[in-house]
Amino acid sequence: MSSFSEDSTLVARALKGDRKAFEMIVRKYEQPLTNYLGRMTGEREAALDFTQEVFIKVYCSLGSYRPAYKFSTWLFKIASNHLIDHWRKKKLPTLSLDQPVDGDEATLTPQVPDPGPSVARKFELAEIRQKIERALDAIPEAFRELFVLRHVNEFSYEEIADIKSLPVGTVKNRVFQAKEMLRKRMEGS
Amino acid sequence: MRDCRNAESFYLYLEEELDPSGRREFEAHLAHCPSCRDVLAERRLLHEAFTSLPPFEVPPDFALSVMARIPEAAAEKTGWLAALASGLAALVVGLLGFYILTGESLSDVLIAVSRSLGSGFGRLLPLFAKLLKVGDLLLDVASDFMAMLGKGLVALLSSLGPDGIGLILGLGLLLSVLLFFGAKRLLSLGEKI
Numbered sequence: 258m259s260s261f262s263e264d265s266t267l268v269a270r271a272l273k274g275d276r277k278a279f280e281m282i283v284r285k286y287e288q289p290l291t292n293y294l295g296r297m298t299g300e301r302e303a304a305l306d307f308t309q310e311v312f313i314k315v316y317c318s319l320g321s322y323r324p325a326y327k328f329s330t331w332l333f334k335i336a337s338n339h340l341i342d343h344w345r346k347k348k349l350p351t352l353s354l355d356q357p358v359d360g361d362e363a364t365l366t367p368q369v370p371d372p373g374p375s376v377a378r379k380f381e382l383a384e385i386r387q388k389i390e391r392a393l394d395a396i397p398e399a400f401r402e403l404f405v406l407r408h409v410n411e412f413s414y415e416e417i418a419d420i421k422s423l424p425v426g427t428v429k430n431r432v433f434q435a436k437e438m439l440r441k442r443m444e445g446s
Numbered sequence: 447m448r449d450c451r452n453a454e455s456f457y458l459y460l461e462e463e464l465d466p467s468g469r470r471e472f473e474a475h476l477a478h479c480p481s482c483r484d485v486l487a488e489r490r491l492l493h494e495a496f497t498s499l500p501p502f503e504v505p506p507d508f509a510l511s512v513m514a515r516i517p518e519a520a521a522e523k524t525g526w527l528a529a530l531a532s533g534l535a536a537l538v539v540g541l542l543g544f545y546i547l548t549g550e551s552l553s554d555v556l557i558a559v560s561r562s563l564g565s566g567f568g569r570l571l572p573l574f575a576k577l578l579k580v581g582d583l584l585l586d587v588a589s590d591f592m593a594m595l596g597k598g599l600v601a602l603l604s605s606l607g608p609d610g611i612g613l614i615l616g617l618g619l620l621l622s623v624l625l626f627f628g629a630k631r632l633l634s635l636g637e638k639i
Contacts (some may be wrong), residue, residue: 276513276516279513279516280509280510280512280513283508283509283512283513284509287504287508287509288501288502291501291502291504292502296499301502301503304502305504305508308504308508308512309511309512309515312512312516313512313515313516316516382491382494382495382498385491385492385495386499386500389495389496390499404496408496408497409499414463429458429463430454432457433453433454433457433458436457436492436496437453440492
């Protein structure tokens with residue numbers, strides 16, 4: 258059974274009151290959802306709290322899920338909206354994807370490959386990962402989110418476009434910009 | 447010759463997101479551009495790091511703690527529906543039982559029900575007094591029967607799901623329509639008399 262139809266079956270069972278089916282959904286998605294929310298909040302405990310809240314929201318909204326759509330896309334859309342609501346309540350500055358980015362990142366346009374000192378050659382993979390984690394906290398969340406959805410959660414660009422209700426081309430470009438922001442911050446550190 | 451300024455192509459190439467012709471063009475360019483090959487090697491290591499960030503640790507009992515916070519929402523939401531459907535189903539069973547025992551047609555049963563409802567509150571009072579005496583005796587038996595019927599219906603509804611509940615409600619609606627026309631016929635008979 259494919260993951261797609263397996264999810265639809267579990268949702269149908271959960272809708273009929275089968276709590277075990279929903280528990281299976283939680284077990285399947287607890288890790289990817291915590292990875293996503295952890296990278297977005299930067300704190301494990303906060304990520305676990307958010308993950309719980311998202312699952313409760315999902316359970317209460319199961320009736321509105323349409324099996325024609327991929328469940329994981331629907332789940333992450335709810336998670337993304339939950340984060341946005343949280344930031345709005347906290348009145349944290351959020352950055353629209355349509356806004357220009359301040360600083361160096363604002364001028365991230367296709368450029369000549371940098372022949373200067375290579376980050377990759379300087380550090381081993383583990384060190385690079387540590388640097389990425391630190392750099393991730395520093396880039397605007399709207400870019401960070403697309404990067405995380407693509408490279409941590411391994412969604413396709415089309416799926417991310419569905420989750421964020423954005424054109425595929427915009428998603429591709431923003432993920433590229435996020436990676437360049439990370440690379441530049443790592444080079445500067 | 448490929449344009450070296452398109453930095454996005456390096457990532458798209460590594461993610462295998464370039465279309466076949468774009469990929470061929472990119473590889474052809476790499477074959478004679480050492481600078482781009484160096485950049486690609488660097489981006490490849492970065493790409494590997496991007497796609498292998500360590501997961502956040504999730505406690506083994508996390509799913510159970512989520513489930514503990516989830517209310518018995520499904521049961522709560524359908525509770526009133528189950529009660530309504532049980533009542534309607536009991537009414538249908540009662541009418542069918544009356545039909546089987548007396549041999550009266552369903553329309554006659556409906557007319558009789560309507561007639562008894564329309565016979566006046568004053569005439570019913572003595573009847574209720576007598577019924578109360580008999581009711582005491584029957585109450586124990588009836589409560590056991592209703593409890594069994596209720597449990598059976600709840601089990602039936604949970605197995606039927608929303609579609610089954612809809613079907614039963616539809617049956618109830620049909621019965622209401624029959625009752626309405628039965629009462630209408632009774633009234634028209636009264637006018638003729």
